[in-house]
Amino acid sequence: MKSARMKRLFGTSGNCFDVAIDHGMFNEPGFLNGIENMHNAISIVAAAAPDAIQLTPGTAPILQAIPGKSRPALVLRTDIANVYGNPLPQKLFSVIIEDAVEQAIVLDAACVVVNLLMLPNQPELHEACIKNINILKGACEKVGMPLMIEPLVMQDNAKAGGGYMVDGNITKILALVRQAVELGADIIKADPCDEVKDYHQVIEIAQGIPVLVRGGGKVSDEEILTRTSALMEQGAKGIVYGRNVIHHANPAGMTKALMAVVHEGLSGPSAFSLIS
Numbered sequence: 216m217k218s219a220r221m222k223r224l225f226g227t228s229g230n231c232f233d234v235a236i237d238h239g240m241f242n243e244p245g246f247l248n249g250i251e252n253m254h255n256a257i258s259i260v261a262a263a264a265p266d267a268i269q270l271t272p273g274t275a276p277i278l279q280a281i282p283g284k285s286r287p288a289l290v291l292r293t294d295i296a297n298v299y300g301n302p303l304p305q306k307l308f309s310v311i312i313e314d315a316v317e318q319a320i321v322l323d324a325a326c327v328v329v330n331l332l333m334l335p336n337q338p339e340l341h342e343a344c345i346k347n348i349n350i351l352k353g354a355c356e357k358v359g360m361p362l363m364i365e366p367l368v369m370q371d372n373a374k375a376g377g378g379y380m381v382d383g384n385i386t387k388i389l390a391l392v393r394q395a396v397e398l399g400a401d402i403i404k405a406d407p408c409d410e411v412k413d414y415h416q417v418i419e420i421a422q423g424i425p426v427l428v429r430g431g432g433k434v435s436d437e438e439i440l441t442r443t444s445a446l447m448e449q450g451a452k453g454i455v456y457g458r459n460v461i462h463h464a465n466p467a468g469m470t471k472a473l474m475a476v477v478h479e480g481l482s483g484p485s486a487f488s489l490i491s
Contacts, residue, residue: 217359217401223288223325224267224361224402225452228478231427233267234260234470235457237292240271243299249461253277256461261286263470267325269455272312275322288325290363291318294347298332298340301372307340311347316354327351328363328404331395333387335371345398352399364400365429366391381431383409389420396424404429404455411445418450430456436469436490441483443476453477465490 224231236256238246250256257277260268268278269290278289293315297304309332312318319327329351331344348364355362368387370380382388385408392405403426405417418426428446430439439459446454454477463469468490475481475489 217361220288220325220359220361221401224290225425226266226478229452230447230477231267231425231453232265232470232474232477233269233290233427233453233455234265234287234460235269235430235455236260236274236461237269237271238457238461239274240292240295241299242295242297246299249458249466256466257281259466260460260470263467263474265470265474266453269328269457272318272322275324279323289322290326290328291315291322291324293319293327293351294329294344296330296332296340298334298369299372303372307334307337309340309343309347311350315351316358316360319360320358324360326361326363326402327355328365331364331366331391331398332369333367333391334369348395348398355401356399361401362399363402363404363427364395364398365404366395367406367429381406383407385409385413385416389416392417392426393420393422396420396422400424402427406431407442407446411442411449414446414451415449425452427451427453427455430454430459433458433462436463436472436487437483440472440476440486443473444481444483444486447476447480 253274267288267290271292294311296309368382370382372380406429428451460466472486472489475486
């Protein structure tokens with residue numbers, strides 16, 4: 216049932232830290248740094264005991280093979296897209312895996328996640344994402360599987376270094392988050408906005424659906440911990456961070472520090488000492 220799976224993610228504090236290690240799905244060589252050996256990467260992160268780890272069908276069995284009851288819950292990535300290259304391919308796509316929800320059940324996932332992408336002048340890509348969500352929503356409701364939608368507003372990657380160009384415009388983020396809610400999201404995974412102090416607007420527009428904040432690019436320890444604390448204070452129910460954990464020199468320490476911010480309300484400076 217859906218409520219039981221949601222409790223596996225959010226636990227007694229009502230918050231969630233999901234570590235994303237699904238980057239290999241997007242066929243970008245640069246995304247593989249630090250996760251060349253997935254058995255090792257998953258083992259290190261799982262031992263630090265985040266609430267969940269976000270994986271793909273091909274690597275989820277590594278997590279689920281860990282013995283005992285305390286391993287993190289599985290969030291299953293269900294879509295493949297080619298939107299992170301520079302330059303972008305001539306044709307962009309977003310495709311969901313075959314029988315996504317059935318695969319999630321077999322893998323004992325607590326949730327499935329799918330993108331809602333909005334890139335400049337790419338309406339066909341946005342349409343494909345909406346079709347993916349509509350397919351997943353119906354399948355999820357039949358079996359009580361929570362649906363996490365990831366509304367991502369992106370910039371034209373030709374403007375700078377390309378690859379992972381987040382658009383932090385609060386107006387654009389609000390509209391796309393609300394569309395995700397209207398499409399039936401049980402959980403929202405959304406980017407931070409340019410001004411962290413404005414993030415309460417994202418929480419409000421989500422109409423009570425829990426919002427987990429996406430980490431985005433790698434930043435300093437001080438910045439990610441301070442930002443996370445500020446976002447939690449504004450009403451976020453947790454975080455979904457990938458590269459700020461898996462690209463860290465001490466992934467386990469960073470996981471523990473972020474868990475303290477998410478679940479115990481520690482400030483960024485207070486949590487910093489937990490990394491070492």
